[in-house]
Amino acid sequence: MNGASREAFASAREQLDALTDDSSVDAAKLAEELAAVTALLDREVSLRRVLTDPAQPGEARAELAGRLLGGKIGGPAAELVAGMVRARWSGSRDLADAMEELSYSADLAAAQRAGQLDDVEDELFRFGRIVTSTGELRRALTDQSASVAAKTELLNTLLGGRANPVTGRIVVRLVGNPRGRSLEAGLDALSKLAAHRRGRMVAVVTSAVPLSEGQRTRLGASLARVYGRQVHLNLDVDPEIIGGIQVRIGDEVINGSIADRLDEAARRMAG
Known part of the structure; x- marks a missing residue:
């Protein structure tokens, strides 16, 4: 997302966090309702365009959304949707994309709460x-x-x-x-x-054999020191790397496998 959409999405995420931090809000129900609104926006492209039309006042767009969704979704979801359609979006698709991510975030908030x-x-x-x-x-x-x-x-x-x-x-x-x-x-x-x-980074760790609890703890601590934040380890086993480990964080790959070192030695010999 760019420009106005990025700002609108950031504001919507803050609003969602405020709602899911409220123990009286059913986060799972909120997720389901936001997912239903996402599906509606995907089906009704013309509606999506009307709700993001910059030529229309934000309050008018919010009132339209309220009339269409009234009685179909609960108060917290209606409040969040109204805030989102009041905002300016760079493209109509961005509104649906943001709505979808917030629906997943609400379900994850329910898991976090539990x-x-x-x-x-x-x-x-x-x-x-x-x-x-x-x-x-x-x-x-x-x-x-x-x-x-x-x-x-x-x-x-x-x-x-x-x-x-x-x-x-x-x-x-x-x-x-x-x-x-x-x-x-x-x-x-x-x-x-x-x-x-x-608030964590994700590291996909591939090893030839399953890592012990101690190895996982030491690796997590080492990565946290390097990146300055907690790193969650997603563990995978691949016997083809022979030994050592490979760590992928985003687009960065840290290779410490025997197979990798053998490949490097072969390249040097060939050179």
Whole structure:
């Protein structure tokens, strides 16, 4: 997002935080209602344009949204939507994108309130790895000819009773309405959003064998010293790296694997 949209989104995030910090607000219900508004904006492009038309006063746009959504969503969601449509947006699509992210953030706030955000974060990462490595599952979840109900049933079979309810809700929502993203990209974005909610960086750590609790603690402490903030470790195992570890934080890769050092030695010999 650029310009006006970035400012409007920042303001909306602050408003969402204020709502989810209020224990009287049902964060899970808020998430569901914001997701429904997102779906409406995706379906009704003309409405999305009207609600972001800079030629119309912000209050008039908010009143229109109130008339359309009155009785369909609760007070907290209506308050947040009104604030968002009063703001200026650089493009109509930005409003829907922001609404979607806030819906996921509200569900993550519900997990955080219950002390379960770490579990959700880890489950999103693990599920993303399963999808990447299981072609049949990925095809079933991204098959455009399959109904949302069929995909939801498959996900409920896979996750029901095994994953945190918040994980199940947001994965079902992502699969049912990918909004032009690949499933892997959507899961990665959700994992990062969960980490951001805790003010942490995410490091994807790949090792030849599972790391011990002590190794994880030492690695996390070392990365925290380097980056000046807490770093959450998403752990993966890949025997092909032979030994050592590989750490990826954003676009930065720190290689400490034996395979990497062997490759480097081979390149030097070839040179």
